[in-house]
Amino acid sequence: MNFHLTDKQCDLRDEFRAYFDKLMTPELVAELNQTTGEGGGPLYQAAMKKMGDDGYIALSWPEQFGGRGLSALEQYMFIEEVARAGFPFPFLTTESVGPMLRDHASERIKQEVVPGIVAGTCNIAIGYSEPDAGTDLASLKTRAVRDGDEWVINGQKMWTSLCHMADYVWLAARTDPDAPKHRGISMFILPTTAEGFSLSPVHTLGGVRTNATYYEDVRVPADALVGELNKGWKLITSQLNRERLALVNVGFFSQKYNVLVDWAQTTSLLDGRKVIDQPWVRTHFARIRSSLEALRLICYKLAWQMDSNELNMADASAAKVYGTELFVEIYRLAGEIIGQHSLLKRDSEDANIGATIENLYRTASIITFGGGANEVQRDIIAAAGLWMPIGSRMS
Amino acid sequence: MKFSLTESQSEIRQLANKILQEQVTEERLRSLDQCESGERFDRALWQQLASAGLLGIAIDEAHGGMGFDYFALTLLLEEVGRSVAAVPAVASLAGAAMVLTKYGSDTQQQQWLPAVASGESLLTVAFSEAMNSSDLTPHSMLATPADDGYILTGTKHYVPYAEHADGIIVSAKLSDNENILVVVEPGQAGVSFTAENTTTAEPQSALNLSAVNVPSSQVITQGNAADDAIQYGVNCLVTAYCSVQTGASDAALRMTAKYTSERKQFNTVIASFQAVAQRAADGYIDVECLRLCSQQAACLLSDKPADLDAQRAINDAVTMAKIWAGDTGHRISYTAQHLHGGTGVDREYPLWRFCLLLRQMEFSMGSSQQHLTDLGDRIADYSVAMS
């Protein structure tokens, strides 16, 4: 057992950190702040292209596909730095959709789509959820029917984020309505320029825009099917553990913790004491710090398990539940430390560090049900980690 | 970063697990429950552990031990927690022997360590005083210089197995800015005990020293080195409690998972109720957090700190582990009892001893709140930054 990073890993961290320090110009930060941190603006697009040019997008991919073949642990460290810098990197595209296209798509799609992903010029939206298929994703109803050498797609997706800026939708559709629900789903890649495709915006509490997307007799060529017919569920779930790990990366708060401590050490109260001289503030910080430490170790252990092929399903779900609920709690504690200033948005003239917390609070509410509802994760922990018979609720 | 055990570490864990799971039967625990107060010490088991070499895991080979590090010792401690064995492993092995190994003179090491490894002698540690906080700096145990060595007067509390020990490591205050660390032998003139009956019935006592003459041969360290040694000893003890707590929490949780998977109400096993499964799952997360933080503390304690930052990283890791030990212990104990219903508190069923142990570990050497307070003070001082 060893809790230190190797020299090589430290070098890698330094390299990533230096890279993002340079990438995150004040202008880019300002643009990102205007878009609730979701990206999409011209400077963001330029930064993605630069990352592509510098070979920084598909780092975890094998070298022959333009990557550096990072291990899961190194990849985790990369995401830690991305998160620390606050750059809205499209993890799902590069870590989940991209590799699936690279490994399972037709030659044409490989040629057409994959290079753009690696270059940072191609945006892909994820079309899994539907109005009636959320946590129970496998009950999705969007249909794809074969007609000659085309697929005809009909249905509606919900929460298709970033789709208004996307070139493609990575779409889950039912191809065999008579098969058991997990065995009749296939995956497609569908250009957002296709006829019959449309979308309408959905505005969320946090200010982030997402979309409802509609598919009316949308026709795509036969080779837009990715992977085997009716084996889509396996593709959807194949990268879930990496996705969960990316979702709860400790990098989302580690630097913010440092900045917040510094603020509390240097900011005076009216009576001359510093913010951090209040005993309850110290306890809040101690809670935040000791909880983050556990998250850090959970994530590193999980990444290490992935690399040594010892991945424990219960541990992946434990990371997801613990991390998401911790973030929600930490944003509250941090808000309490800052006080009412944590209600001021970034565009307020006298906004301070509280604006970060204001923003985080508004956008954190989705993590406990997104990426696999925490109840389902707890069921998985009970079943896979404690061998409890949880019965039919899991199907 | 590496989260697996080496081959020899795995062997230690397996050996400890085998002996403790085989020997610490419900029957044996019940007979120990009948002991007079202050006598709940499984000496036969202690000797078995000695014969297997397990008392010498972290004692140098030159002194008859296996020569592994502190981390390897915590593997045994976790198994002690998992089996609720009534043995003084924390005090004698993780506390006293570690301090002597690092700070004792050759003569002191020669005098004590081989006998600790063989089980002939038992050592314990007396750091706690009434109201001294979790840093365990001595305040009321006072030392004054004598012709040879020092005269010690004062009272220590909660000294584990004090009345069974052959040597007691005692910290004392020499002046406002100087402490010393000595070994007191119970037979010395002026030494007396007041039994303290604890929640788990582990033997503990207050140690009263009344002008006890401690010759210089019994002094371990003084001055700055004494502060380092006290801190090291406290870190080793606190982390040891965390390891015991990890084993005990894990065992109580798994016992609960098993019980709820068999117990039926409303014609179905109660584990199939989502509320039951979810509460157990929260326990799983808690135990994992505790395990990782404890393992990290134990690993860092086995390193030689290169500089002040490294020393701080050790102290902080230990403090954070103990915060988890307190919180996890508390939550697991009540989850386990609650999900068992009445069976959980029935002394015919084994859970109750785990719950008492979890409570005892939670409050030993600093509750979660005390350690949070310490950590908060350090954050104010040097940030305890996230890398």
Ligand SMILES: Cc1cc2nc3c(=O)[nH]c(=O)nc-3n(C[C@H](O)[C@H](O)[C@H](O)COP(=O)(O)OP(=O)(O)OC[C@H]3O[C@@H](n4cnc5c(N)ncnc54)[C@H](O)[C@@H]3O)c2cc1C
């Ligand atoms: C801002 C935002 C962006 C999103 N982006 C995307 C995207 O880009 N692409 C995409 O495909 N999807 C996206 N989603 C959808 C997201 O994945 C779903 O919201 C999520 O899967 C939950 O589904 P639901 O909202 O229908 O909630 P439901 O499935 O209705 O769940 C509601 C609650 O019911 C409870 N529940 C459900 N099942 C169980 C169970 N088995 N046991 C116990 N309790 C249960 C849980 O408390 C759960 O939180 C996004 C959502 C949001 C809000």
